[in-house]
Amino acid sequence: MNEMSNQTVTDAKKRYSAGVMKYAQMGYWEPDYEPKETDVIALFRITPQDGVDAVEAAAAVAGESSTATWTVVWTDRLTACEKYRAKAYRVDPVPGSEGEFFAYIAYDLDLFEGGSIANLTASIIGNVFGFKPLKALRLEDMRLPVAYVKTFQGPATGIVVERERLNCYGRPLLGATVKPKLGLSGRNYGRVVYEALKGGLDFTKDDENINSQPFMHWRDRFLYCMEAVNRASAATGEVKGTYLNVTAGTMEEMYARAEFAKSLGSVIVMIDLVIGYTAIQSMAKWARDNDMILHLHRAGHSTYTRQRSHGVSFRVIAKWMRLAGVDHLHAGTVVGKLEGDPATTKGYYDIFREERNPMALQNGIFFDQEWASLNKMMPVASGGIHAGQMHQLLTYLGEDVVLQFGGGTIGHPHGIEAGAQANRVALEAMVFARNAGRDIWNEGEDILRDAARSCTPLKQALDVWKDVSFDYASTDAPDFAPTPEVSA
Amino acid sequence: MTDDTDPAATAPPTRVDLAAAFEESGVRDVLEELDRTLIGLKPVKARIRETAALLLVDKARRQMGLATETPTLHMSFTGNPGTGKTTVALKMADLLHRLGYVRKGHLVTVTRDDLVGQYIGHTAPKTKEVLKKAMGGVLFIDEAYYLYRPENERDYGQEAIEILLQVMENNRDDLVVILAGYADRMDRFFSSNPGFRSRIAHHIEFPDYDDAELLHIAERMLDQQNYRLDDDARRTMAEYIAARRGQSHFANARSVRNALDRARLRQANRLFNEARGPLDAETLSTITEPDLRASRVFRGGLDGTRASGQQAARQAEGTPP
Amino acid sequence: MKLRQGQFSFLPDLTDDDIRVQAQYAIDKGWAVSVEYTDDPHPRNTYWEMWGHPMFDNPDAAAVVYEVNECRKEHGGKYIRVIAFDASPGWESVRMGFIVNRPATEPGFRVVRQEGEGRIIRYTVESYAVREPEGARYA
Numbered sequence: 001m002n003e004m005s006n007q008t009v010t011d012a013k014k015r016y017s018a019g020v021m022k023y024a025q026m027g028y029w030e031p032d033y034e035p036k037e038t039d040v041i042a043l044f045r046i047t048p049q050d051g052v053d054a055v056e057a058a059a060a061v062a063g064e065s066s067t068a069t070w071t072v073v074w075t076d077r078l079t080a081c082e083k084y085r086a087k088a089y090r091v092d093p094v095p096g097s098e099g100e101f102f103a104y105i106a107y108d109l110d111l112f113e114g115g116s117i118a119n120l121t122a123s124i125i126g127n128v129f130g131f132k133p134l135k136a137l138r139l140e141d142m143r144l145p146v147a148y149v150k151t152f153q154g155p156a157t158g159i160v161v162e163r164e165r166l167n168c169y170g171r172p173l174l175g176a177t178v179k180p181k182l183g184l185s186g187r188n189y190g191r192v193v194y195e196a197l198k199g200g201l202d203f204t205k206d207d208e209n210i211n212s213q214p215f216m217h218w219r220d221r222f223l224y225c226m227e228a229v230n231r232a233s234a235a236t237g238e239v240k241g242t243y244l245n246v247t248a249g250t251m252e253e254m255y256a257r258a259e260f261a262k263s264l265g266s267v268i269v270m271i272d273l274v275i276g277y278t279a280i281q282s283m284a285k286w287a288r289d290n291d292m293i294l295h296l297h298r299a300g301h302s303t304y305t306r307q308r309s310h311g312v313s314f315r316v317i318a319k320w321m322r323l324a325g326v327d328h329l330h331a332g333t334v335v336g337k338l339e340g341d342p343a344t345t346k347g348y349y350d351i352f353r354e355e356r357n358p359m360a361l362q363n364g365i366f367f368d369q370e371w372a373s374l375n376k377m378m379p380v381a382s383g384g385i386h387a388g389q390m391h392q393l394l395t396y397l398g399e400d401v402v403l404q405f406g407g408g409t410i411g412h413p414h415g416i417e418a419g420a421q422a423n424r425v426a427l428e429a430m431v432f433a434r435n436a437g438r439d440i441w442n443e444g445e446d447i448l449r450d451a452a453r454s455c456t457p458l459k460q461a462l463d464v465w466k467d468v469s470f471d472y473a474s475t476d477a478p479d480f481a482p483t484p485e486v487s488a
Numbered sequence: 489m490t491d492d493t494d495p496a497a498t499a500p501p502t503r504v505d506l507a508a509a510f511e512e513s514g515v516r517d518v519l520e521e522l523d524r525t526l527i528g529l530k531p532v533k534a535r536i537r538e539t540a541a542l543l544l545v546d547k548a549r550r551q552m553g554l555a556t557e558t559p560t561l562h563m564s565f566t567g568n569p570g571t572g573k574t575t576v577a578l579k580m581a582d583l584l585h586r587l588g589y590v591r592k593g594h595l596v597t598v599t600r601d602d603l604v605g606q607y608i609g610h611t612a613p614k615t616k617e618v619l620k621k622a623m624g625g626v627l628f629i630d631e632a633y634y635l636y637r638p639e640n641e642r643d644y645g646q647e648a649i650e651i652l653l654q655v656m657e658n659n660r661d662d663l664v665v666i667l668a669g670y671a672d673r674m675d676r677f678f679s680s681n682p683g684f685r686s687r688i689a690h691h692i693e694f695p696d697y698d699d700a701e702l703l704h705i706a707e708r709m710l711d712q713q714n715y716r717l718d719d720d721a722r723r724t725m726a727e728y729i730a731a732r733r734g735q736s737h738f739a740n741a742r743s744v745r746n747a748l749d750r751a752r753l754r755q756a757n758r759l760f761n762e763a764r765g766p767l768d769a770e771t772l773s774t775i776t777e778p779d780l781r782a783s784r785v786f787r788g789g790l791d792g793t794r795a796s797g798q799q800a801a802r803q804a805e806g807t808p809p
Numbered sequence: 810m811k812l813r814q815g816q817f818s819f820l821p822d823l824t825d826d827d828i829r830v831q832a833q834y835a836i837d838k839g840w841a842v843s844v845e846y847t848d849d850p851h852p853r854n855t856y857w858e859m860w861g862h863p864m865f866d867n868p869d870a871a872a873v874v875y876e877v878n879e880c881r882k883e884h885g886g887k888y889i890r891v892i893a894f895d896a897s898p899g900w901e902s903v904r905m906g907f908i909v910n911r912p913a914t915e916p917g918f919r920v921v922r923q924e925g926e927g928r929i930i931r932y933t934v935e936s937y938a939v940r941e942p943e944g945a946r947y948a
Contacts, residue, residue, distance in 0.1 A: 163902065164855075167853070169906045170893075171816045200819055230920050234920045235918075236810075237918060238814055263929070264929070265931070428816060428818075429820060431816060432816075432827075437834075451820075454821055591869055592868050592869050620864065620875060621866055623867065623871035623875070624870075625869070659875065661871070
């Protein structure tokens with residue numbers, strides 16, 4: 001790599017003479033730059049086209065995600081352009097991945113509008129992902145300065161208050177997504193909700209694509225679901241909820257559905273990630289104003305989070321969603337049917353639930369992140385999990401999580417209520433054993449078997465699903481080698 | 489819903505190795521430390537060794553299914569002040585913890601004031617609070633006989649006694665109570681409170697230290713603070729101990745500690761007044777005869793000085809003696 | 810009907826030793842453990858009666874079992890729960906809660922529906938027990 005060729009051109013006459021110049025020479029590469037406390041920092045994984053220098057590629061990303069365009073413009077000189085230029089200040093080869101580099105880029109706080117995920121993302125991922133000199137680009141992590149974090153509302157309710165409202169402490173919450181996803185009428189749908197909640201679940205959930213289709217219009221669903229919720233509450237003496245999905249084509253329609261859910265006494269409403277960041281922020285504000293828990297289904301995220309070399313890491317989405325202000329967000333199960341490496345998943349859960357995330361490269365967390373007293377988000381684990389994995393789920397995911405057993409409840413051979421009861425007994429027995437100091441990781445199966453002695457539905461569940469596991473290699477494990485370049 | 493465990497793992501053993509249990513439980517360490525750190529107290533050490541053996545055997549018997557009840561472990565420690573009762577209580581808590589008779593092994597030390605309230609309805613919560621704090625460990629009630637004041641009909645001490653007795657009986661797994669105080673007063677206390685007598689399984693008497701032991705204790709106390717007595721001072725200290733024993737409020741090791749505290753004060757004062765240049769470590773660490781000789785004990789003790797002091801005061805005020 | 814509130818209501822009733830072990834878990838975490846009782850187990854009845862102050866300074870959970878049993882002597886016919894409070898920053902809330910005593914019979918709750926226009930229904934869940942005045946419930 002020729003150091004000289006990446007040197008910033010400081011002579012103003014040369015720097016601003018019309019024509020094309022390397023991004024590094026334009027000032028987007030500053031290897032000596034020390035990020036300010038108030039800078040937003042982004043970490044990109046860049047894969048330059050063959051023959052493109054990694055430093056120039058990083059500088060180009062910095063340029064295209066801030067002030068630069070393809071050619072020199074004299075109008076830069078009407079601005080404090082030094083300040084507005086993003087600065088690539090560090091480029092490290094990715095351990096074990098030839099041709100890929102981690103590029104650290106710092107952005108001045110004044111480049112962003114406060115309290116707007118739309119503005120933040122328009123800058124950071126707005127233009128650069130289609131940039132020709134790069135084969136691929138992935139936003140791996142961001143450091144959001146406290147000054148910026150404080151401009152966001154954060155989760156409408158948060159874990160602490162959610163638990164107080166639900167009167168439920170000391171154990172993971174239990175949920176289930178109503179299945180089949182499509183086709184049930186409102187009346188039939190409510191039956192599933194009633195059986196599952198009465199059996200011992202805390203929540204049931206609409207699926208992401210349950211909105212207002214010909215087989216079941218939203219209002220009908222809401223009415224039957226709330227009948228089920230209240231009946232189940234009376235049958236158990238517990239606070240129950242069902243995530244009523246208010247996702248719709250317009251903000252007006254979403255507000256109308258959310259208001260109706262509120263008027264029926266629901267404790268929670270739900271939206272999908274596909275409604276967009278601004279709509280999510282609006283709903284978070286509505287939820288805060290109306291004392292409602294806001295559940296977000298991350299519908300569509302895998303289109304840009306799953307590939308290792310291109311897109312946006314889910315940990316970045318998680319950070320944006322904590323700023324945006326949702327209370328629940330799906331975050332993987334490790335053991336279920338959907339993507340999830342244990343170390344990476346731990347990184348996500350920490351972003352959801354901690355006051356402060358220290359750098360943890362082994363979990364894919366590249367920066368110290370302070371959350372400045374923003375509420376905590378409740379992670380939701382769903383997809384191919386069942387009662388027989390309870391010890392693994394509690395070990396991997398901890399206590400502040402919603403465990404959603406959709407098939408694992410509704411697919412129980414003796415019915416939905418039995419399925420729900422099996423899950424609840426397994427959960428309580430496992431929490432009890434953990435608190436009593438038992439080694440649940442190794443003794444988990446014994447604990448479940450013992451609990452099943454006084455609970456036939458659990459015994460049946462363990463028999464039916466005993467051999468189900470999803471053991472595939474993960475496509476998104478952290479690229480971490482404890483080498484000086486990366487861990488320094 | 490206590491979890492069932494593998495029956496094979498819980499089957500009672502058919503043999504027991506007491507020596508191994510002695511080692512593994514760490515009881516040997518406690519007893520050795522007791523021997524090493526406490527001067528004298530031979531009968532006390534012997535009684536503790538016996539108690540430890542009893543508990544070790546009892547534990548083995550329970551493991552084999554030969555015994556089921558938790559043995560009564562409440563104790564009384566009788567003896568004069570400064571004879572090491574609190575120190576031994578600490579070691580006893582440790583011992584009981586290592587043997588598995590108490591879960592935490594902490595020691596909570598209280599007197600009447602911590603248990604008995606000032607007004608109606610005050611005593612029960614106070615006593616319960618103390619008992620709850622001591623659960624998992626040992627409750628040491630110093631001068632326990634003050635709980636009982638028959639001369640006062642409305643004394644709240646009786647209420648504390650009743651709660652104490654109840655908990656000592658019903659919560660034997662949860663805490664061990666040690667009642668401590670002067671031997672004669674404890675005897676009287678037990679004879680007027682038979683409930684206590686029947687709940688105390690182990691009586692341990694703490695003899696006074698003899699003069700040589702107290703001198704030894706004095707030297708060890710100083711050594712721990714990096715001080716020492718020179719030869720004259722050692723002789724003076726021996727004289728001091730003999731004289732102090734005959735005077736009022738003698739409290740064994742505690743009297744020695746107080747004497748040494750005052751001697752260190754005088755030594756500092758002496759060095760400050762006399763020193764004419766830099767002092768070496770030797771000088772800073774040595775207690776000399778004058779530091780001890782200035783004590784009132786050599787002028788007839790507290791009683792003597794107080795009397796003459798009062799006389800002086802009266803004379804100063806011009807009132808006749 | 811069996812009241813299902815708390816962490817362990819789907820397990821067989823806890824023994825005193827179970828209570829001790831669970832309370833010890835809370836104490837070892839640095840949480841203050843309290844005993845509370847009520848004769849109105851409505852799911853949104855947040856404030857059960859306090860049986861004394863939270864136990865901030867008791868190292869051993871035998872103290873909790875002791876208070877549970879003292880509470881049972883006076884309120885054995887009611888619901889009694891043990892809760893653990895965490896005062897650390899970011900929580901300052903309850904971290905555990907489980908029922909340790911129940912009345913002999915649990916009449917449960919009824920759903921009261923008030924029907925409105927457009928099929929709207931306003932729901933009220935009411936404890937059957939509160940039809941009797943305080944002091945006369947679960948007699």
